[in-house]
Amino acid sequence: MSTSAQPAAASVQDLVASLARAGRAAGRVLARTPSADKERALKLAAAALRRAAPDVLAANARDISAAETNGLSGAMIDRLRLDEKRVEGIAAAIEDVAVLADPVGAVIDEQARPNGMVLQRLRIPIGLIGIIYESRPNVTADAAALCVRSGNAVLLRGGSEAVHSNRAIHKAMVEGLVEGGLPADAVQLLPTQDRAAVGAMLQAAGLIDMIVPRGGKSLVARVQAEARVPVLAHLDGINHTYVHHDADPAMAQAIVRNAKLRRTGICGAMETLLIDATYPDPHGLVEPLLAEACELRGDARARAIDPRIGAASDEDWDTEYLDAILSVAVVDGLEDALAHIARHSSGHTDAIVAADQAVADRFLAEVDSAIVMHNASSQFADGGEFGLGAEIGIATGRLHARGPVALEGLTTYKWLVRGSGQVRP
Amino acid sequence: MSTSAQPAAASVQDLVASLARAGRAAGRVLARTPSADKERALKLAAAALRRAAPDVLAANARDISAAETNGLSGAMIDRLRLDEKRVEGIAAAIEDVAVLADPVGAVIDEQARPNGMVLQRLRIPIGLIGIIYESRPNVTADAAALCVRSGNAVLLRGGSEAVHSNRAIHKAMVEGLVEGGLPADAVQLLPTQDRAAVGAMLQAAGLIDMIVPRGGKSLVARVQAEARVPVLAHLDGINHTYVHHDADPAMAQAIVRNAKLRRTGICGAMETLLIDATYPDPHGLVEPLLAEACELRGDARARAIDPRIGAASDEDWDTEYLDAILSVAVVDGLEDALAHIARHSSGHTDAIVAADQAVADRFLAEVDSAIVMHNASSQFADGGEFGLGAEIGIATGRLHARGPVALEGLTTYKWLVRGSGQVRP
Numbered sequence: 001m002s003t004s005a006q007p008a009a010a011s012v013q014d015l016v017a018s019l020a021r022a023g024r025a026a027g028r029v030l031a032r033t034p035s036a037d038k039e040r041a042l043k044l045a046a047a048a049l050r051r052a053a054p055d056v057l058a059a060n061a062r063d064i065s066a067a068e069t070n071g072l073s074g075a076m077i078d079r080l081r082l083d084e085k086r087v088e089g090i091a092a093a094i095e096d097v098a099v100l101a102d103p104v105g106a107v108i109d110e111q112a113r114p115n116g117m118v119l120q121r122l123r124i125p126i127g128l129i130g131i132i133y134e135s136r137p138n139v140t141a142d143a144a145a146l147c148v149r150s151g152n153a154v155l156l157r158g159g160s161e162a163v164h165s166n167r168a169i170h171k172a173m174v175e176g177l178v179e180g181g182l183p184a185d186a187v188q189l190l191p192t193q194d195r196a197a198v199g200a201m202l203q204a205a206g207l208i209d210m211i212v213p214r215g216g217k218s219l220v221a222r223v224q225a226e227a228r229v230p231v232l233a234h235l236d237g238i239n240h241t242y243v244h245h246d247a248d249p250a251m252a253q254a255i256v257r258n259a260k261l262r263r264t265g266i267c268g269a270m271e272t273l274l275i276d277a278t279y280p281d282p283h284g285l286v287e288p289l290l291a292e293a294c295e296l297r298g299d300a301r302a303r304a305i306d307p308r309i310g311a312a313s314d315e316d317w318d319t320e321y322l323d324a325i326l327s328v329a330v331v332d333g334l335e336d337a338l339a340h341i342a343r344h345s346s347g348h349t350d351a352i353v354a355a356d357q358a359v360a361d362r363f364l365a366e367v368d369s370a371i372v373m374h375n376a377s378s379q380f381a382d383g384g385e386f387g388l389g390a391e392i393g394i395a396t397g398r399l400h401a402r403g404p405v406a407l408e409g410l411t412t413y414k415w416l417v418r419g420s421g422q423v424r425p
Numbered sequence: 426m427s428t429s430a431q432p433a434a435a436s437v438q439d440l441v442a443s444l445a446r447a448g449r450a451a452g453r454v455l456a457r458t459p460s461a462d463k464e465r466a467l468k469l470a471a472a473a474l475r476r477a478a479p480d481v482l483a484a485n486a487r488d489i490s491a492a493e494t495n496g497l498s499g500a501m502i503d504r505l506r507l508d509e510k511r512v513e514g515i516a517a518a519i520e521d522v523a524v525l526a527d528p529v530g531a532v533i534d535e536q537a538r539p540n541g542m543v544l545q546r547l548r549i550p551i552g553l554i555g556i557i558y559e560s561r562p563n564v565t566a567d568a569a570a571l572c573v574r575s576g577n578a579v580l581l582r583g584g585s586e587a588v589h590s591n592r593a594i595h596k597a598m599v600e601g602l603v604e605g606g607l608p609a610d611a612v613q614l615l616p617t618q619d620r621a622a623v624g625a626m627l628q629a630a631g632l633i634d635m636i637v638p639r640g641g642k643s644l645v646a647r648v649q650a651e652a653r654v655p656v657l658a659h660l661d662g663i664n665h666t667y668v669h670h671d672a673d674p675a676m677a678q679a680i681v682r683n684a685k686l687r688r689t690g691i692c693g694a695m696e697t698l699l700i701d702a703t704y705p706d707p708h709g710l711v712e713p714l715l716a717e718a719c720e721l722r723g724d725a726r727a728r729a730i731d732p733r734i735g736a737a738s739d740e741d742w743d744t745e746y747l748d749a750i751l752s753v754a755v756v757d758g759l760e761d762a763l764a765h766i767a768r769h770s771s772g773h774t775d776a777i778v779a780a781d782q783a784v785a786d787r788f789l790a791e792v793d794s795a796i797v798m799h800n801a802s803s804q805f806a807d808g809g810e811f812g813l814g815a816e817i818g819i820a821t822g823r824l825h826a827r828g829p830v831a832l833e834g835l836t837t838y839k840w841l842v843r844g845s846g847q848v849r850p
Contacts, residue, residue, distance in 0.1 A: 028767075031793075113811075117801055117805065119811060124793075126823050126824070127793075209824070230822075254848050257848075262848070262849055364841050364843075365457065366453075368453070368549075368552075368839070369839065370839055371839065371840040372842070373841075373842040374842065375843070375844040376542055376842050376843075377847065377849050379848075380542065380844075380847065385538070385849065387538060387544070397655075398551050399551070399655050399824065399825040399837060400824040400825040402839060403840040412823045412824060414793070414794065414796065414827060415795060415797070415811070415828040415829075416789050416799075417796060417799065417801050417805065418785075418798075418799050419799060420800055421800050422800070422802065422805065423680055423682075423802045423804075424683060424802050424804040424810065
């Protein structure tokens with residue numbers, strides 16, 4: 001270990017601690033800010049972002065130019081690139097979040113005790129949320145808006161490719177929030193791209209209350225492996241669709257096609273198709289996929305359906321392709337499908353297509369994933385589609401919040417006890 | 426590092442992993458077990474424990490004898506000691522938990538989407554809970570009963586002082602549960618007292634879903650520091666009672682006395698008293714405590730109330746005494762009290778005694794603790810007193826569950842989506 005590295009690491013830790021303390025103080029103010037004031041401040045932030053569009057686009061041009069110099073892939077550059085329409089989209093998304101129902105202050109439940117004390121559980125913000133994300137600059141605004149709407153302060157750490165874009169978006173948003181009377185530290189962007197700062201955030205137990213990683217698998221895996229702060233995330237979306245033998249063939253075909261190919265790069269995309277051995281038209285399920293140049297990798301029985309289906313390796317059943325690739329297995333009825341899913345699902349979204357309600361009910365009851373669907377496309381696994389307005393992420397952990405996490409998942413509760421002098425006997 | 430230590434550590438890890446896998450399999454069965462069957466199995470477990478009372482008492486005698494040989498303190502030996510009445514109490518407590526309302530299967534909320542899909546959030550067990558506890562053998566039965574009632578499997582690791590008692594209680598409970606049709610692995614007791622096994626449990630992310638430590642501060646601190654598995658716990662109960670200047674003196678006196686002295690060793694006991702500088706009868710608050718030989722340590726203004734009040738050091742404001750000791754500060758009104766609490770509270774239970782409803786409302790709103798009380802003794806901070814039946818513990822973290830955690834805190838939810846062929850546009 002070089003001795004010169006020590007002070008730098010310490011100073012990054014100090015920096016994160018100092019930002020976190022400022023964020024926590026702002027969070028205490030936010031927690032008491034009325035819903036209407038948060039709404040107004042977010043609308044002003046959206047307006048400020050619209051005004052700042054030329055600055056944001058100029059900053060983004062610097063990021064794009066650096067990305068091109070550094071040889072980033074076309075897909076990464078596309079995720080990074082902003083234009084007037086995208087900036088308008090970001091501003092409009094802030095406004096959408098601004099008017100979402102505020103979960104803070106809701107009474108979750110209430111009871112009067114026999115001794116006359118009245119107990120309530122009151123929904124409150126969590127405090128300070130850390131967001132660690134990669135190249136999409138819109139996350140800066142989306143995540144900040146969700147945190148502020150739910151009364152939380154947020155500490156953002158974006159990817160270095162988007163550093164100028166993120167700073168410009170952050171600057172504009174804070175202008176609007178401050179104009180709306182919120183503390184400037186409600187939304188902070190880590191001022192350094194030093195990777196040690198990510199480590200410092202992950203270790204900041206007691207200073208940062210929860211961390212949400214937004215990005216690829218390697219980012220999420222690092223966050224989950226290193227964090228001492230609770231993490232809300234999903235690592236994989238290895239999602240199964242099981243076509244039961246009595247499934248309506250037209251429905252099954254439409255759901256399978258949509259679940260795989262509507263968008264292949266989202267975490268709700270199907271990655272494994274399980275076809276019942278006695279399903280009458282297996283070829284009808286795979287043909288539309290093959291016709292759209294989707295690569296299929298199957299077990300022996302699946303390969304018998306169509307010669308264009310390649311051989312799946314053991315690894316395929318545990319792979320999230322996020323691409324036009326699908327693993328296909330033929331299973332012997334519901335039990336076999338459940339066993340395959342129990343072994344290989346990442347606990348994100350698994351679906352059954354079946355006519356028999358009893359079969360569907362068993363699938364819904366026994367599949368232990370965050371989202372379990374009957375007769376619907378797994379691509380619906382999304383906070384917006386679930387009517388939550390927008391999501392901070394999708395969680396596959398078992399505690400706090402699962403599936404699409406929106407404003408409610410950014411809150412906790414406290415117990416209020418109102419007495420009239422009660423003492424405990 | 427000695428080479429011979431390696432295989433042992435690995436084998437303890439393997440042991441924990443193998444127990445955890447067996448527990449998870451049992452948990453999947455428990456998750457599907459109807460409420461009435463869990464109730465019946467727990468009642469059979471209570472009956473089996475009653476039948477096994479002679480064995481349990483014989484085992485306990487071995488633990489007591491070892492404890493005496495090892496020179497354990499009288500208080501520790503008392504916590505360890507069982508007699509017929511205590512065994513009956515443990516059995517009765519299992520029966521109490523058996524009939525608590527089962528949270529599993531409740532629909533948290535439901536909505537129909539515009540496209541016709543129906544979404545529900547269904548309450549389900551968490552999976553496998555790890556309990557790491559110290560010398561009280563009743564925790565073996567209490568924690569196991571709460572986990573089973575809520576459909577969770579449990580892996581218990583008790584203290585070495587209580588090893589024979591725990592094994593006898595565990596053996597009897599499992600007999601009853603198996604008689605009731607539940608899998609034997611629903612409740613497992615770690616068969617080794619190797620301390621490395623605790624470390625292996627704490628590292629078993631993905632195998633154990635949540636760990637609840639039950640014991641002293643050093644145990645909880647170790648668990649919180651080392652765990653890679655989510656932990657539900659509180660480290661300290663540094664609880665404040667603030668007596669506002671308009672508090673009814675008789676009420677304030679009764680609450681202060683009860684909050685400190687009813688039982689000094691419980692986490693809900695008051696540890697710091699904040700007296701408003703303009704409260705008319707400060708001596709009336711401290712006199713009953715001094716009369717009962719409670720040691721008071723105060724700041725300068727508090728010491729002026731009574732010469733028997735000693736000087737508090739800086740440390741006192743951050744100390745959980747769990748004893749007949751109280752720190753006392755005089756504060757200048759609500760703001761000053763809130764500031765003191767924000768700086769020193771451990772986030773467990775803080776209380777105000779006040780007549781002015783607006784003052785009380787601000788206190789309830791602004792104190793950021795798991796439990797905030799108005800005109801009641803902090804000793805009510807308890808799952809039973811909160812009408813939850815029994816508690817697995819009290820949590821001061823911000824995620825998942827806060828305050829007294831009972832059956833609901835041992836559950837999570839999944840999203841069920843029922844469609845009729847919907848695909849995402």
